[in-house]
Amino acid sequence: MGNWERSRELFEDAGRYIPGGVNSPVRAFGSVPMHPVFMERGRGAYMYDVDGNGYIDYVLSWGPLVLGHAHRDVVAAIQSRARLGTGFGTPTELETELVRTIIEAVPSVEQLRLVNSGTEATMSALRLARAYTGRERIVKFDGCYHGHVDPLLIKAGSGALTHGQPTSPGVPEATAATTRSCPYNDLEALEALFAAEGEQIAAVILEPVAGNMGCVPPQPGFLEGVRSVTERYGAVLIFDEVMSGFRVAWGGAQALYGVTPDLTCLGKVIGGGLPVGAFGGTREIMQLLSPVGPVYQAGTLSGNPLAVVAGHETLAALSEPGVYEQLSQRSERLSWGILRAAENAGVPVYATQVGSMFTTFFSREPVTDLAGAQACDTERFGRFFLELLRRGVYIAPSQFESGFLSTAHGDGEIEQTVAAAEEAFRTL
């Protein structure tokens, strides 16, 4: 382990043609002193790079692969579907089946439309909320990431944060001026904002479990409070469950915490590793969409058969009894194991975990918002990342990302990971 020569060559070559050598900034090792590793194949909990190194994978394509890599049923479904044609630009029966499954599971969703990415989902949900309320302003929370949608690239998390551009140049001032951002878990700030300009606020959008500044759970009462203030002022509440949907629980964070938004954005897991997004909510709001209503939204490849069967097969596997309990229990065991390993090595960390999302923050203090996440020792995190990589454990190359577990991660992988973490902590 530790030979990444072929990856280095490929990265140099990629950089000549692709900005930064990557097609999404999170793939660059922004906060790690190394080039990205080029992967070749995956199976279950493992993936293998072009130099022949294998890794236990806790990134899982940034969340979607909740069943692990190359799950037999998902691959078989994609193969047999592909033989029948990869798309028609017409409705297909499978789309309705997938959508019906989602509607039955996600409390807020009465109608749903499929798109191709999480970004498209949040962009469309915002447009719909603005049309529904006739208002323009939107409220988000610092460190939440909602895709690269102009008005949402204000104090954004994930790669925007890792690469030091949480508020992106190129977003028109007039667009940015419609966005307000509050500290996560800070109900008072939200109340004050609504007291000042509540009549002009179209929507509040948030990750009900924040995952793009590391995993930061909602504090007790926070989601309920956001629900109540939006209701009072007639603003649309949008849960961005692109990451948490069918990840923290069947039906997402709204099912787990019992708080129902007006609109919900989905992606990642519901596409089973293929490009998918979705947004849905009350029939009343969704009926504003074209061709029924006046709000335009469209997509050439939306609901394409390959992504839909991959998602359908994934949700079928997740609907088996006990799947989420086991995912949560194993994630908890892993999270506690890493925490104990850090304690044994005398490294102060703060661990969070909700369902199969988890983060080890290099912080003495609890992390409940962006300021807390940014106070972490990111340099130390970077060294920890490299030490794990050398030991065949692949976590996200940034402190500001969540870890993920899949159903393919067994007790053996967890023990191996905890042992690797303990060794890694001792080198810091």
Ligand SMILES: *Cc1c(COP(=O)(O)O)cnc(C)c1O
């Ligand atoms: C990943 C993510 C998005 C963006 O989804 P893409 O498919 O990358 O466009 C939006 N919101 C959240 C919460 C996400 O985690």
